[in-house]
Amino acid sequence: QSALTQPRSVSGSPGQSVTISCTGTSSDVGGYNYVSWYQQHPGKAPKVMIFDVNERPSGVPDRFSGSKSGNTASLTISGLRPEDEADYFCCSYAGSYAYVFGTGTKVTVL
Amino acid sequence: QVQLVQSGAEVKKPGASVKVSCKPSGYSVTNFHIYWVRQAPGQGLQWMGVINPSGLITNYAQNFQGRVTMTRDTSTSTVFMELSSLTSEDTAVYYCARRAVTHFDFWGQGTLVTVSS
Numbered sequence: 199q200s201a202l203t204q205p206r207s208v209s210g211s212p213g214q215s216v217t218i219s220c221t222g223t224s225s226d227v228g229g230y231n232y233v234s235w236y237q238q239h240p241g242k243a244p245k246v247m248i249f250d251v252n253e254r255p256s257g258v259p260d261r262f263s264g265s266k267s268g269n270t271a272s273l274t275i276s277g278l279r280p281e282d283e284a285d286y287f288c289c290s291y292a293g294s295y296a297y298v299f300g301t302g303t304k305v306t307v308l
Numbered sequence: 309q310v311q312l313v314q315s316g317a318e319v320k321k322p323g324a325s326v327k328v329s330c331k332p333s334g335y336s337v338t339n340f341h342i343y344w345v346r347q348a349p350g351q352g353l354q355w356m357g358v359i360n361p362s363g364l365i366t367n368y369a370q371n372f373q374g375r376v377t378m379t380r381d382t383s384t385s386t387v388f389m390e391l392s393s394l395t396s397e398d399t400a401v402y403y404c405a406r407r408a409v410t411h412f413d414f415w416g417q418g419t420l421v422t423v424s425s
Binding site for chain 2 (some may be wrong): 201232234244287299304
């Protein structure tokens, strides 16, 4: 499968909101409600922030939210904080135990 | 607490093979699949494959079929990922991750594999 398409970078000032898009196909994002989002700080392992399109694991602030429309999923970070500066990757189930990741987006807090 | 502890960094020559281990703890390993994901320097995440709890069923990404083998030692619950015919393009950090039904909830710390002559 081809990687899901994400913008290379997004930025915002503290307190603002940013939204990251994740575009796939009907075989992955559009075909399943199993989109997850991962935050990765430099040199660290990814951490799940959203799963099943819009579910938050315990401990993840409610500033993080997810949605999906057709073949495109989105992650919104509201009330941007300095510690949110990181790389973010979307991920979708693609059938038969397979997954596909997004190209990644660098979030910069100005 | 749930942990996935991976083996240390490796340096390999082109054409060689590498075997990375991932030892889960803190949960019942019979209930969860383990996935392998790699990340080349400055690049995104790439799904490599999956092994089921018994170690009897695997599914590999098309890009790695014929070169990757995932196994599980049921006596120690340790999972292994072996990649053969290495080239410089295989230089990456390799992660194991636990799948919680639909997503990856715990990850190993990553293992850097460097392929260099």
